[in-house]
Amino acid sequence: MKATTRGIDEMNAGVDNCVEAGYRGAFPVRNILDRVGNKWSVMAVLRLGRRTERFRALLRAVDGISQRMLTVTLRGLERDGLVHRDVFDTLPPTVANSLTPTGLSLLTLITALADWAMQHEAAVKAARAEYDRRNG
Amino acid sequence: MKATTRGIDEMNAGVDNCVEAGYRGAFPVRNILDRVGNKWSVMAVLRLGRRTERFRALLRAVDGISQRMLTVTLRGLERDGLVHRDVFDTLPPTVANSLTPTGLSLLTLITALADWAMQHEAAVKAARAEYDRRNG
DNA sequence: TATGCGTGGTTCCCAATAGTAACCACGCTA
DNA sequence: TAGCGTGGTTACTATTGGGAACCACGCATA
Numbered sequence: 631m632k633a634t635t636r637g638i639d640e641m642n643a644g645v646d647n648c649v650e651a652g653y654r655g656a657f658p659v660r661n662i663l664d665r666v667g668n669k670w671s672v673m674a675v676l677r678l679g680r681r682t683e684r685f686r687a688l689l690r691a692v693d694g695i696s697q698r699m700l701t702v703t704l705r706g707l708e709r710d711g712l713v714h715r716d717v718f719d720t721l722p723p724t725v726a727n728s729l730t731p732t733g734l735s736l737l738t739l740i741t742a743l744a745d746w747a748m749q750h751e752a753a754v755k756a757a758r759a760e761y762d763r764r765n766g
Numbered sequence: 767m768k769a770t771t772r773g774i775d776e777m778n779a780g781v782d783n784c785v786e787a788g789y790r791g792a793f794p795v796r797n798i799l800d801r802v803g804n805k806w807s808v809m810a811v812l813r814l815g816r817r818t819e820r821f822r823a824l825l826r827a828v829d830g831i832s833q834r835m836l837t838v839t840l841r842g843l844e845r846d847g848l849v850h851r852d853v854f855d856t857l858p859p860t861v862a863n864s865l866t867p868t869g870l871s872l873l874t875l876i877t878a879l880a881d882w883a884m885q886h887e888a889a890v891k892a893a894r895a896e897y898d899r900r901n902g
Numbered sequence: 903t904a905t906g907c908g909t910g911g912t913t914c915c916c917a918a919t920a921g922t923a924a925c926c927a928c929g930c931t932a
Numbered sequence: 933t934a935g936c937g938t939g940g941t942t943a944c945t946a947t948t949g950g951g952a953a954c955c956a957c958g959c960a961t962a
Contacts, residue, residue, distance in 0.1 A: 659808070662883035662890060667803020669920095672795070685939055699921060701940065711893025721929065722938030732889055739879055746875055747798035753868055754798060757847025805949095821910055832951060837911060857958065858909030 665710055670695055670703040672740055675729065678713065679737040682728040712736060801846055806831055806839040808876055811865065814849065815873040818864040848872060 665671055673692045677683065683691065689700055704727060707713035712733035716726040729737060801807055809828045813819065819827065825836055840863060843849035848869035852862040865873060 659812075659880045659883045662887065663803065663808055663879065664805060666879065666883075667799065667805070667808070669800060669803070672799055672803070676795075686937070689939095696922065697940075698923095698942095702920090709894055709897040710890050711897075712890075717939095720938090723928090723940095725939065732886060732893075735886070736882060739875070739882055742878070743799065743802065743875055744795045746872060747795045747802075750868055750871070751798065754846050757868075758845055761845040761847075822908070825910095833911075834913090834952095835950060838949090856909090859911095859957090861910065 665706055665712075666736065666740070668703070668706075670699055671707060672744075674700070674703050674707060675712065675733060675737055675740055676744060678727060678729050678733070679741065682726050684727065685725050688727065707733070801842055801848075802872070802876070804839070804842075806835055807843060808880075810836070810839050810843065811848065811869060811873055811876055812880060814863060814865050814869070815877070818862050820863065821861050824863065843869070 670692070673695070674688065677688060677691050685700065685704075688704075689695065689697060692700065695703070704713060704715070708715050711730055714728050714730045714733075716728070718724040718726070806828070809831065810824065813824060813827050821836065821840075824840075825831065825833060828836065831839070840849060840851070844851050847866055850864050850866045850869075852864070854860040854862070
């Protein structure tokens with residue numbers, strides 16, 4: 631609560647057209663981020679950024695993911711052209727999952743996000759604790 | 767399907783320790799991204815990056831969001847210390863929502879992601895169409 | 903007077919999605 | 933012949949996302 635009421639418009643003086651980029655068109659952004667923001671997709675892309683890996687190896691590497699969720703996740707990434715799937719007809723079958731060039735370009739951003747998350751982890755945790763203390 | 771079976775390990779020769787950063791610690795990354803990846807959170811942060819805005823204004827600005835989802839989204843962002851909420855006891859009440867410094871630092875990354883989404887929208891759409899054509 | 907508008911929410915409820923457990927076939931090995 | 937490792941699929945359930953409707957308040961308009 632605050633007693634003063636200097637208008638919001640006043641606060642915004644000169645702030646406009648500061649961050650124009652990235653907001654036009656809303657829809658595509660949302661549409662893409664539905665996949666990008668996905669927990670497992672992020673984990674899979676981060677892992678595949680390190681090395682080409684087959685299904686079972688990914689299953690062991692990505693902590694906590696289930697077999698089905700890995701299948702679903704990889705299918706989604708493949709559908710979006712971010713992951714390339716190479717099936718070798720060996721016995722037992724071998725599937726090599728790797729990032730496509732598009733996937734690699736995204737990896738850069740995801741890595742940046744991961745770094746941000748690690749850098750601000752403490753701050754976010756503190757903010758949450760503080761918020762929860764103040765409210766129920 | 768491919769006949770050849772040059773091993774995956776061979777394919778990975780020298781690839782390791784290329785993208786080390788961003789993978790250690792998995793958990794915090796996932797934890798943070800749960801919020802970052804959220805559709806509405808991203809839209810709200812992008813919008814608040816442009817200007818401090820009150821509830822109703824955001825409701826109109828963020829296309830397609832419902833009153834409840836905006837409330838939920840803003841609460842989450844506030845809890846994480848990304849959005850600052852200023853309540854003025856005017857009549858009718860005025861609530862000024864703005865990004866905190868932490869929120870601003872995240873905005874940079876989100877803007878980059880949004881730009882990526884716009885740049886690769888066509889490619890992703892094409893990949894999806896191609897995938898759907900090949901499979902059922 | 904009552905009907906509507908703008909403020910910023912909350913509560914109820916349902917549909918979609920995330921995610922688990924169990925099953926499949928195949929061949930090799932102990 | 934029982935188990936393991938390949939890469940899945942199917943059936944089911946828990947959790948969440950999200951819309952519609954409601955709240956109080958004061959001001960205006962008809």
